[in-house]
Amino acid sequence: MASKPERFLSVGQLAARCGVAVSTLHFYEAKGLIRSQRNPGNQRRYPREMLRRVSVIKVAQRLGIPLASIHAALQTLLEGRTPTAADWARLSGQWRAELDERISRLTQLRDQLAGCIGCGCLSLEACPLRNPCDELAGEGAGPRLLDGGESL
Known part of the structure; x- marks a missing residue:
């Protein structure tokens, strides 16, 4: 037994x-x-x-x-x-939107990074990550175009 x-x-x-x-x-x-x-x-x-x-x-x-x-x-x-299984369904449902947002941001970052690698920053006119004359400085520190702001 x-x-x-x-x-x-x-x-x-x-x-x-x-x-x-x-x-x-x-x-x-x-x-x-x-x-x-x-x-x-x-x-x-x-x-x-x-x-x-x-x-x-x-x-x-x-x-x-x-x-x-x-x-x-x-x-x-x-x-x-x-x-319980019902608890997990509720908890995972709460996290789903957070995960979807993170996936979207990472996908956007990946796609933007590929564009940057393609130009190698040799041509500021063609680079999707450029910031001519530091135009974005007034918006704050950091990578403004890569951090959920303007899409490239």
Whole structure:
């Protein structure tokens, strides 16, 4: 007969099950993404629900979602409840627009960069990244044409 799984996991057990380093779990906990309790020996013990929460964090990070956005999304879950498939659908839906915007910006940057490489900046008249006479200085520092401003 199979034994009943433990309700709490040690930091090492959680790290092994999730495929992350112990230091990653400590970092997530310091950022408020996961939580633990202390046992009588003052060792961290993680509720089993943290298995799925760490998985959600890992997938979101792989998608390029910033930790601040992940934290904000996880705050919408009831404390201590395991994220469900419905939770993931809602969270991923929130991140979809952010990812679509990032993909659009990266595609635009890639296409503009290809134009720059083509000219090699040997001809300022033909270069799509040119800024003759520093006309864009009044708009602020940085690559104004590459940073979501005017399309080239």
